[in-house]
Amino acid sequence: MSKISATILTGFLGGGKTTLLNILLEASPGERALVIVNEYGEVGIDGKLVVETQDEVVELNNGCVCCTVRGDLIAAMQGVLASGRPIDRIIIETSGLADPAPVIQSFMLDEVLRERLALDAIVTVVDARHITDQIALDEAREQICFADVLLLNKIDLVDEASLAATQDMLRRLNPLARIIRTQACAVPRDAVLDVRAFDLRNALAVDPEILADHAHEHDASIAYVALREATQLDPAAFNIWINRLVQAAGKDLFRIKGVLAFAEEPRRYVFHGVHMTLEGRPGRAWRADEARCSEIVFIGRNLDEAALRRSLDACRDTRAPSERTARAG
Numbered sequence: 001m002s003k004i005s006a007t008i009l010t011g012f013l014g015g016g017k018t019t020l021l022n023i024l025l026e027a028s029p030g031e032r033a034l035v036i037v038n039e040y041g042e043v044g045i046d047g048k049l050v051v052e053t054q055d056e057v058v059e060l061n062n063g064c065v066c067c068t069v070r071g072d073l074i075a076a077m078q079g080v081l082a083s084g085r086p087i088d089r090i091i092i093e094t095s096g097l098a099d100p101a102p103v104i105q106s107f108m109l110d111e112v113l114r115e116r117l118a119l120d121a122i123v124t125v126v127d128a129r130h131i132t133d134q135i136a137l138d139e140a141r142e143q144i145c146f147a148d149v150l151l152l153n154k155i156d157l158v159d160e161a162s163l164a165a166t167q168d169m170l171r172r173l174n175p176l177a178r179i180i181r182t183q184a185c186a187v188p189r190d191a192v193l194d195v196r197a198f199d200l201r202n203a204l205a206v207d208p209e210i211l212a213d214h215a216h217e218h219d220a221s222i223a224y225v226a227l228r229e230a231t232q233l234d235p236a237a238f239n240i241w242i243n244r245l246v247q248a249a250g251k252d253l254f255r256i257k258g259v260l261a262f263a264e265e266p267r268r269y270v271f272h273g274v275h276m277t278l279e280g281r282p283g284r285a286w287r288a289d290e291a292r293c294s295e296i297v298f299i300g301r302n303l304d305e306a307a308l309r310r311s312l313d314a315c316r317d318t319r320a321p322s323e324r325t326a327r328a329g
């Protein structure tokens, strides 16, 4: 029986992993992939942003796949193999704070996975705009060092001199990986999938202890706050708040992401922030069976959960429907 190809998509917070995942899924219409999306906190935003295809999407939230939910990762893969459901490949999107080593280790140490799966490549998405600050963090460095393919993404946000300097840094950290410059992770599928690039010897050269069972400790100064709001939000108030917030605290705000319910907007509003860079756009329409609830997560340092909550409360659209109609008229 031929082995099923598995790809690990990793890279620091906000680099473009979900963007890449969606490109790969859309480029493989005839395939059935098992997609495993991992997020650090209890509120999963990424799972809501994966394109709708016939692929099976498993969300592993509330813990990092490199530590607390590693057992769940193994169980998800074993479960689909045991079910006999046909799958053509596995793609794992790690959290942006994951150390890839324990994820790689799962493929090597578990007997069933070792026999049935072939780890094809570790693909790391690097944020060309923010990597020079992120690289001080162990997780960001390890994600680069273990990569077989490095996407140097967001090239639209930096100039050529800075790109060349970043590319040199990546090369110093990882002399073997293929480096591909991308905007919005636009890359041919064949450059990332079925490249047969993973080699345990390279991983052992990065970390000779990779096969030893050791837990990964996350940087305790990085916090996570998730807010849920059932009242629809006033878009103008939200925009003012979020812009002020990143002006004041953007350096410490590694990541903001949310799916928001704005008043008088039939579509979900998808919102992203990476430090000072903010982006938002309407996504698909809310379904009739979905609660129109806003969810927003913050990952960073010095987060004041109570203050964030109060600010979000102040963005509620509390007008009565008749007042809204009057204003619209």
Ligand SMILES: Nc1nc2c(ncn2[C@@H]2O[C@H](COP(=O)(O)OP(=O)(O)OP(=O)(O)O)[C@@H](O)[C@H]2O)c(=O)[nH]1
Pocket: 011, 012, 013, 014, 015, 016, 017, 018, 019, 020, 046, 095, 096, 125, 153, 154, 155, 156, 157, 182, 183, 184, 185, 255, 257, 272, 273, 274, 279
């Ligand atoms: N300007 C620019 N923005 C990009 C590019 N690629 C992705 N983005 C934006 O970067 C933000 C984060 O993209 P995601 O794909 O969600 O990043 P991620 O790595 O999955 O994020 P986490 O899962 O939170 O770590 C979104 O607003 C994207 O639209 C790019 O090449 N240029």
